[in-house]
Amino acid sequence: MEEGATSRSLLQKQKLDDNEELIRISCGEEDEGLLLQSDQSSSTITVVVVLSTLIAACGSYAFGNAVGYSSPAESGIEDDLGLGSEEYAVFGSVLTIGAILGAISSGKFADFFGRRGAMGAAEMFCILGWLAMAFSKDAWLLDLGRFLVGCGIGVLSYVVPVYIAEITPKNVRGGFTSLSQEYTENLQLISEDGIRHLFQKKYAYLIMIGVGLMVFQQLGGLNGFGFYASTIFESAGCSIKLGTIAAAVVQISMTAVGVFLIDKCGRLPLLLISAAGSCIGCLLTGFAFFLQDLQCGKDLVAMMVLIGVLVYWASFELGMGGIPWIMMSEIFPINIKGSAGSLVTLVSWIGSWLTSYTFNFLFEWSSAGPFFIYAGVCGMGVLFIAKMVPETKKLALEEIQASITVQ
Structure with missing residues (x-):
């Protein structure tokens, strides 16, 4: 003994x-x-680590294409296939339904095929989905293709950040993991033993952090701005081409800034600035459409909407886009990692679907309404982050998990 x-x-x-x-x-x-x-x-960074990270982060390229596609393609698809706004809302949101199913099965993929094999299988789903959309002549094939792409990015959303977090040193883990940015999550198949561990009292704080960050990220307007950017700019009288290009430049630039700052300034300050800035961007956009409804300041509406959208994206990409996924890959102990990741990811994709599906209906009800709702959610997110979220900068994974679990 x-x-x-x-x-x-x-x-x-x-x-x-x-x-x-x-x-x-x-x-x-x-x-x-x-x-x-x-x-x-x-502190050792090898060429293999850098190349492996860059290749794994290509999964986010597939994610970004899938999320961004529905906005610029909206008018063309509606004209070619004769879709109404309700049918297009289904097309826009079916991506997240596929992602939910892909996320639930991603742990199984990782168990059977390993991290690299799972990423390869997920990319095959994406390839088949894009081919289906490219050659579709009917709405059902278009929706099927987007559903398959959703399944693929649902798997990628678990594998990419976990793989990167596992292969990178702790002093640069945040920057490397944030290369996959907002569109990667940590998920594994829920097991009976994992569920038993998950609902222990000592892990409640961890689950609250993970679920809370995902709720405020998704319900703060991400897919409203992302899926329907063309609708927003067109309704405000702003050039769609100018608006979408400017938004893309801002997103890429601020993502790079976030990668540079995350291990220098820490997760918490960037999250607070990001959530507060997103709130301001939503308020500006909502106020511009409010003036439009009142038929006041017609010359200012287009400029205010453009500024509001750019402020939102600049703020979001700085922190709320990627850091919640980084936090999720850091805070959960190994014995609940799969179950907790499954729960948090499921909440995230449900929130994603809810935002993308309801935006059109809310926008038709009141052009300013959805943005004021998003602003309120972002404002509550600031309070949640300030009160609940810990700093994990340059801490080993075990130190992070031990300190949070003790709380």
Whole structure:
């Protein structure tokens, strides 16, 4: 008995290569082993790590194409296939339905095929989906194609950030993981044992953080601005081409700024600035449409909407776009990682579907209404982040999880 107890507390070292050492800590029956990297390897960045990260982050390119496609293609698809606004709302939102199913099955993919195999399988779903949309002559094939793309990005949304977080050193983990930005999540198949661990009281705080961040990210207007940018600009009398190009430039630029700042300034300050800025962007856009409804300041409406949309995207991409996914890959212990990721991701995709499906109806009811609703959600997000979300900058995964679980 004594010998067995002693063996459970030993540190077992396994050489990985000349520069890195892996330490396994056995913690007994209740807690599973934790993997720690020695300090010597924590700052090592190799060419293989950089290239692997860049290749894995290509999954976000597939995600970005899928999310951004419905906005500029709206008028063309409606004309070619004769779709009404309700049918197009289904087309826009069916992506998230596929993503929910893909997210639920992504853990199974990762278990059977490994991280790389799962990414490859997901890309095949995306390829088939895009081909179906490209050659569709009927609405059902168009929706099927977008559904398949959703399944693919649902799988990618789990695999990409977890893979990157696992292969990168802790001092640059935030920047590397944020390359996959807002559109990657951490998910695994829910198991009976995982559910049992998930609903223990000591993990309630972690679940609140994960679910809360995803709720405020999605219900703060992400898919309203993303899926229906063309509708927003056209209704305001602003050039669609100018607006979409400007928004794309701002998104790319601010994502790069966020990657640079995340490991210097920390997660929490960027989240607070991002949520507050998103709120301001929504208020500006909503106020512009409010003036339009009152037939006041007609010359200012287009400019105010453009500024509001750009402020929203600049703020969102700085923090709320990618950091919630980074936080999710950091805060959950290994024994609940799959179950917690499944729950949080499911909440995120449901919120994504809700926003994308309801925007058209809300916008027809009141052009200013949806943006004021989004502003209120973003404002509540600021309070939630300030009160609930911890700072995880430059902490080892085990240090983050231990400190939060203790709270």
